[in-house]
Amino acid sequence: MNADRSTMIRTRLEKALEPQQLEIIDESAKHAGHAGAASGGGHFIVQIVSAAFAGKNPIQRHRLVYDAVDDIMHTEIHALSIQAKAPDET
Numbered sequence: 001m002n003a004d005r006s007t008m009i010r011t012r013l014e015k016a017l018e019p020q021q022l023e024i025i026d027e028s029a030k031h032a033g034h035a036g037a038a039s040g041g042g043h044f045i046v047q048i049v050s051a052a053f054a055g056k057n058p059i060q061r062h063r064l065v066y067d068a069v070d071d072i073m074h075t076e077i078h079a080l081s082i083q084a085k086a087p088d089e090t
Contacts, residue, residue, distance in 0.1 A: 005042050005076050009069055013048060016068035020087055021049040041078030054086040 006024045013022060028042040046065060053061045061084035069077060 005072075006044070008072055008076055009044060009046065012068045012072070013046070013065065017048065017050040017052045017064060019048045019050040021047070021090070023047040041074060041076060043079040044077060045081045045083070047083045049085050049087055049090055051087055053084050054088070056086075058084070 006026055009024050010022065013019060023046070025045040025047070026042060027045060030043065048065065052064060056064070062082050065082050065084060066073065066080070069080070073080070
């Protein structure tokens with residue numbers, strides 16, 4: 001696992017969305033040899049529960065996550081899978 005990248009993602013999401021639950025799974029090793037892996041960016045799954053998602057549709061929730069990590073997208077992150085829920089949906 002690339003702890004530095006995971007830490008970068010965690011720091012940004014915690015600051016922006018104050019999650020009640022947050023899991024970051026680094027799947028970069030599964031994509032070795034993939035064209036996107038050649039750029040050095042990692043593949044991650046983010047499972048996040050935040051009150052910030054209440055009343056928002058999936059696209060709005062994903063936008064909030066992408067906005068939080070925007071400065072490292074396409075450099076540190078090549079692919080990001082997002083599972084975003086409000087606290088009452090867990």
